[in-house]
Amino acid sequence: MSNVISVGMADLKTTKAPNILMTAGLGSCIGICIHDPVQKVGGMAHIMLPTAGNGPVGNPAKYADTAMDLLVAEIISLGALKSRLRAKMAGGAQMFSFPGKPQVLRIGDRNAEQVMLELKRLGIPLIVADVGGSFGRTIHFDVGTGELRVRTINHGEKVI
Amino acid sequence: MMEITQMQLDALRVIGNIGSGHAATALSTMLNRRIEMSIPEVRIIEFEKAPTVIGHLEVPQAVVYVKVEGEAPGKAVFFFPLESAEILVQVLFGTSDSFNLFENEMAQSALKEVGNILVSSFLIALTNFSGIPFQPSVPALAVDMVGAIFDAILLEDGILEDTVLFINTQLTGIPKIEGKFVFLPDEGSLRKLLGALGV
Numbered sequence: 001m002s003n004v005i006s007v008g009m010a011d012l013k014t015t016k017a018p019n020i021l022m023t024a025g026l027g028s029c030i031g032i033c034i035h036d037p038v039q040k041v042g043g044m045a046h047i048m049l050p051t052a053g054n055g056p057v058g059n060p061a062k063y064a065d066t067a068m069d070l071l072v073a074e075i076i077s078l079g080a081l082k083s084r085l086r087a088k089m090a091g092g093a094q095m096f097s098f099p100g101k102p103q104v105l106r107i108g109d110r111n112a113e114q115v116m117l118e119l120k121r122l123g124i125p126l127i128v129a130d131v132g133g134s135f136g137r138t139i140h141f142d143v144g145t146g147e148l149r150v151r152t153i154n155h156g157e158k159v160i
Numbered sequence: 161m162m163e164i165t166q167m168q169l170d171a172l173r174v175i176g177n178i179g180s181g182h183a184a185t186a187l188s189t190m191l192n193r194r195i196e197m198s199i200p201e202v203r204i205i206e207f208e209k210a211p212t213v214i215g216h217l218e219v220p221q222a223v224v225y226v227k228v229e230g231e232a233p234g235k236a237v238f239f240f241p242l243e244s245a246e247i248l249v250q251v252l253f254g255t256s257d258s259f260n261l262f263e264n265e266m267a268q269s270a271l272k273e274v275g276n277i278l279v280s281s282f283l284i285a286l287t288n289f290s291g292i293p294f295q296p297s298v299p300a301l302a303v304d305m306v307g308a309i310f311d312a313i314l315l316e317d318g319i320l321e322d323t324v325l326f327i328n329t330q331l332t333g334i335p336k337i338e339g340k341f342v343f344l345p346d347e348g349s350l351r352k353l354l355g356a357l358g359v
């Protein structure tokens with residue numbers, strides 16, 4: 001019997017198969033999912049911004065550059081082998097565009113870029129990503145199989 | 161986020177009340193329907209608890225977002241459940257035809273215009289009361305999961321305080337129109353606004 005575990009905004013959770021991790025309503029935020037397919041454990045972080053900058057970090061799950069190490073450490077503590085970890089991600093949309101204004105700060109894109117940088121630094125392959133666009137996403141991640149189900153309101157549903 | 165005294169909260173509630181009252185009157189006139197607004201709630205909450213204000217994150221809503229620029233910048237946001245947004249469009253166009261709010265550009269423009277008028281009325285009241293001039297941006301509309309829209313609004317400037325001050329008002333129209341208006345002053349603006357009110 002699998003449980004669906006909900007991951008909130010700026011939240012991070014890990015679990016074992018057959019449980020499912022889900023986060024609802026990703027806009028410019030990113031849901032980053034990492035698992036070990038052999039040990040069948042994994043985790044998800046719902047990050048909101050690329051970097052914590054120089055200020056006090058507070059909640060590390062809020063930022064791509066502080067959430068990933070914590071997520072990986074927690075997955076390893078469930079018995080995962082770092083060399084077997086694989087990642088998927090979804091989100092990073094640009095929900096609004098204001099006519100005539102340059103989009104200097106495309107937070108969605110910057111979030112996705114930062115997650116890719118952190119994965120590279122950690123040596124974890126990014127298997128697939130469903131990012132960008134101008135629509136929200138709700139995701140369900142099966143930590144055993146690594147299946148990532150991406151649901152949208154008006155742009156269909158897919159498993160990646 | 162700054163500490164806020166009870167007196168300041170009360171002052172913000174008064175501002176919210178006057179502003180929302182103006183907006184409700186404007187909407188009533190536009191629709192020729194009675195629109196009521198609740199006494200605004202002023203809440204400082206952790207952003208993680210936003211769903212308690214805006215509703216379930218995955219449920220789609222039509223959201224009009226207006227950036228408020230000037231001396232005391234902030235964000236003004238209208239949330240309409242899809243059924244209510246469709247009724248608004250039908251009343252405006254004087255038809256009972258159904259509209260696909262995800263795709264129909266005419267319906268989308270109408271909703272933006274509603275947002276524009278509501279926010280402008282709100283801001284005029286705010287200026288009259290505080291003496292601070294406000295300039296609304298061109299309204300933007302998104303019809304999608306409300307959580308996705310709200311996170312994009314919160315994060316637009318690339319920073320996020322741990323707590324967010326909401327001034328939010330529930331709109332109810334007769335028949336069957338519901339919506340929610342949220343004003344999010346930027347942190348510096350809040351000081352400025354409270355300063356102008358002498359609290």
